[in-house]
Amino acid sequence: MAYKLSSVVYGHVLDVRGLSSTSNGYIVSVSRDKTAKLWKPNSENAGYTEVQTFSGHTNYVVSVTVLKESSILPSGLIITGGNDKMLCGFLPESSEPIFVETRHKNTVCKINPGVLLNTFISSSWDSTAMLWKVTVDSDQTYQPVLLSIFKGHTAAVWSAIQLSSKYVITCSADKTILIHNIIPGDPQNSSVIIKKLTGHTDCVRDLAALNTESNEFLSCSNDATVIRWNAETGECLEKFYGHPNYIYCLAVFSGIDMASSIVVTGGEDRYLNIWMCTDQQVILQPAQSIWAVTILPNKDIVVGSSDGIIRIFTTDVNRQASSEVLASFQEQVDNINQQAQKEIGGIKVENLPGPEVLYQPGKNDGQIIMINENGKAICYKWLSNECKWDKVGDVLSASDPNKNMHNGKEYDFVWNVDIEDGAPPLKLPYNKDEDPWSVAQSFIHKHDLPQSYLETVANFIISNSKTSAPTLLPANQDYVDPYTGAARYVPTSNPTTSSSNGQDPFTGQSRHVPNTPISYNTFFPQTSYLKFDQANISSIFSKIKEFNLKLDDSNNKLEDHQLESVMKMCNEGSNVDDTSINILIHLLDWPKDILFPILDVTRLAVRNKHVNVTLCANNLIMTKLQPHIYDNKVPTNQMLAFRCLCNLMQHEEGELLVLRNYEELLTVIQSLSQVNLIQKHLQIALATLLLNFSVMIKQSDDDIAIQAVNNAISSVCPKLSEPEAIFRCFVAIGTLVILKNQPDLSEQIKDYIALMASNSEPSKVLSCSKHLMKLIQK
Known part of the structure; x- marks a missing residue:
């Protein structure tokens, strides 16, 4: 029977990074909001009620496990680990930790129970894993005693499990899995590595025991695969494909073998994959990242996501959500699917410029742009000899039967790249609708290659795929819409300094390649102001016209030619008259729920010296911005107001205005x-x-x-x-x-x-x- 949504649990305000459960079906969750929470199943419905919030961590909490009840732990014990390097132990009935352990030197990213009572194993970004036993003194003081340390990895240890008293398995960002034996009674708490498994091609993120009697376990990885292993022989028994992107988490409800077990995985692709017997079920989630999964004693599946929400899925019809709730969940998923279908190479069709950009000449012969024509992405090429844009055709994202497979995904090209003599070649996958520079940057980051390789790898892609550089970028590829629901931050869309010489704003060094991440070698001091230049003018103008038409108050509604005069101020070097500035001042009085495109125009307009000087007179611009600077209930307006202040500082008048108000601004910021x-x-x-x-x-x-x-x-x-x-x-x-x-x-x-x-x-x-x-x- 298929899994369906059972209930949705709200309580965390940031990503849910770890999950565990108790023997009686309670759920424990941990979050980037620095808390852990205990949830009790409701008796009257399939929902859950928060019964405890655990505090004690000073930074993100990313891992959790629950130790079973025992003679010294009659109510069990909850162990949490965080980005603050701490392990905290909690009794379910108390919000404060009964112990805090600090022997890890970096983030404690995963905790699993050991095979013996009162034991657990923690793994960390400090490249180690540690096996602990909880003891209780006669005065009821709880203490974790370190039993063994597991070393040997060259990067972060993402997970560790104790498969039996004989084997401890660790997995790492160094792409390997190590099988350790504990050295009994060793005063140094050391262990010995007996096998090194190298079946994954990227970071190995999680482990789960499948069948302890046959010493089988599963691993998942950033290479989008799950592998079944035999710890005794080190043999890779089976490889599973089902995710198109990184797999972060793995949970197993064990049977006698793989066929009788329930296996659940989640990752950076919204896929919740469930393997049962020979069947596989995929439930798309309305959140980008699935950070954690666990399976309750009743076989319900619990999912923790980047949206801070916990979702429970069940096969029991008595615990499944109502038809209305199921329909609402499906609608959320469908909305995200529709958004995804409107993307070409990661670019949203709705954010592409309209046909009006074809009235502007291209920058060089052969320049490629994409535009939005009636909801479809259309590709055009600039022909310098004819001074026109030539229509190339529709841009499609459908699957190509001639594509190459790599790690379970389809690509137009998969090349073997020889980086080092005597070393195996590296796989470089590429699709024609991707930016060669972005793919090159991801490739060298993934394989820990020097930043100096960037240009060589990018040129290799361009040459061997016979694409132009960059490929199929929109007319303004730097634009990131800050207020539409589909927006997301792109690290390369950074504000720039007031300098226009193409130098990096932090180092003064010239940019090696436009729109690619930069390797920073020196940082201090910063000597010039940063500003926010990027914008999609046509998108902003469309939004302003849309809101203008909806206004009922005729005194606020403007004619199109008046709006067009305001939009001209977005050009930093344009000649601006006072009439246009007065119109902008008038528009800044629009209601706050539709003001964001006006604030966006303002932050662009104040780069113009005449606009800057005029708006700074008599503290005018500060008077207009202050309500939005203080209003944290409308974060988009607040964000754009802060951007305006940054851009104001590019000219002396704006700089002096900000200086006069800096104490008040600092007070707001600190609040x-x-x-x-x-x-x-x-x-x-x-x-x-x-x-x-x-x-x-x-x-x-x-x-x-x-x-x-x-x-x-x-x-x-x-x-x-x-x-x-x-x-x-x-x-x-x-x-x-x-x-x-x-x-x-x-x-x-x-x-x-x-x-x-x-x-x-x-x-x-x-x-x-x-x-x-x-x-x-x-």
């Missing part, structure tokens, strides 16, 4: 809670403004002002989850720290910087935080 800062665009706008503050204030000899800016940055930074925003805050701190009269840093921000510097996954946040640690320690 924002982590809940207020969920939106990624808002985080980046806020961090960019703080970075600009650091550039502005470092020119001052006012120690109190410098310390105030530093305190605000230090307060906000730990509340952020978006890496680009964290990075900018770190650059801001570094910019202030290198001053002669450098500010005092709180222990909290020092600990946070140290935490980020200890992560094992390469990123510019990691690199920047390490530079910052060196500055602080001087």
Whole structure:
């Protein structure tokens, strides 16, 4: 019988990263919101009620397991692990931990029960796993005792299981699985590696015991496969395909063999895959990432996702949701499916420019653009000799029977790339509708290759696929719509400095390739203001016209030619008359629920010096922006208001205006809670403004002002989850720290910087935080 939705559980405000269950069917969940929660099944319906919230972690909680009841643990024990490197133990009836263990040196990313009572095994980004036993002293003091340490991996250990008293299995970001034997009585708590399994081609993310008697277990990986192994022989018994993207989590309800077990997987593709006997069921989820799955004693499946929601699925018709709830769930899934179907190579058709862009000449011969013609993506090429756009045809995303298969997915090309003599070639998959530079960047990141390989790999793709570079990009590929539901943050769509020489805003170095991630070697000091330039003018104009038509108040409604005059101000170098500026001022009084495109025009318009000077007179622009700066209930308007402030600072008048109001702005910024800062665009706008503050204030000899800016940055930074925003805050701190009269840093921000510097996954946040640690320690 097929699984169907049973109930939906709300309570976490950020991603649900880990799940476990008790023997009596309670659910335990952990989240990026720094909490763990215990949920009791309702007696009157199939829902769940929160009965306990566990606190104690200082950062994201990402892993959890439940130890069974025993003589020393009569109510069992909940063990959680977090990004703060801590293991916390909780009794179900108490919200405070009964012990905190800190011997891991990085994020504790997975916890599983051991095979003996009161034991568990934890794995960490510090490249180790540890086996523990919980003891209770005569005075009822609970203590985890370290039994064994498992080493041998060269990268993060994502999961570890104790298959039997004989075998402990660990899996890692180094793409390998190690089988360990415990050395009994060893005073160093060491173990010995007896086998190394290398069947996966990417990070191995999770493990689950399948059949302990036959020593079989399963692994899942970023290579989109699940593998069944025999631990005794090290043999790969079977490989399963069913996901088009990374698989993050795995759970098993064990039978006597694979055919009689229930296997559940989830990952970065919205797929909840369920294998039962010879059948496979796929239930698409209305959330991008499935971080955790577990199976309850009654065989119901629990799913934790990136939207902060827990969903339970069942085969029992008595526990299945009502037809209305099922229909609502399916509608959510269908909406996301429809959005996905309107994408070409990751670009949403609805966000493509309309036919009006064909009135503008191309930038060079052979330039390729895509436009939206009646909801369809149409490709055009610029012919310089004829001075016209030539229609190439419809852009399709349908499957091609001639495609090549790689890791269960279809590609136009799959090449063997020889990187090193004597080493096996690496597989480089590519589809024609992808950007060669983006694929090249992903390839070198995946295989830990030097950043200097980027241009070589990209040119290899362009040459061997006979595509032009870039391929099938929209007319304005930098645009990311900040307010439509389909929007998402793209790291390369960064604000730029006021400099127009193509240099990187943080290092001063020239960009190697447009629109590709940059390897930052130096960070401090930041010497110029950042601004937000990217925009899809036609999309903004369409939204303004749409809202203008809906206005009932004739005093607010404007003629099209008036709106067109306002849109001309989006061009930084255009000649702007005062009439157009007055129209913009009038539009800034629109109701807040339809104001966002006007705020977007304003942040573009203030780059123009005449507009900047006019709007700064008599504090006019600040008066218009203040209500939205304070209103965290409309985060899109708040985000665009912060962007306006960043762009205002490009000219002297705007800079002075922001300087006069900086204390008030810092107060507002520090009052924002982590809940207020969920939106990624808002985080980046806020961090960019703080970075600009650091550039502005470092020119001052006012120690109190410098310390105030530093305190605000230090307060906000730990509340952020978006890496680009964290990075900018770190650059801001570094910019202030290198001053002669450098500010005092709180222990909290020092600990946070140290935490980020200890992560094992390469990123510019990691690199920047390490530079910052060196500055602080001087």
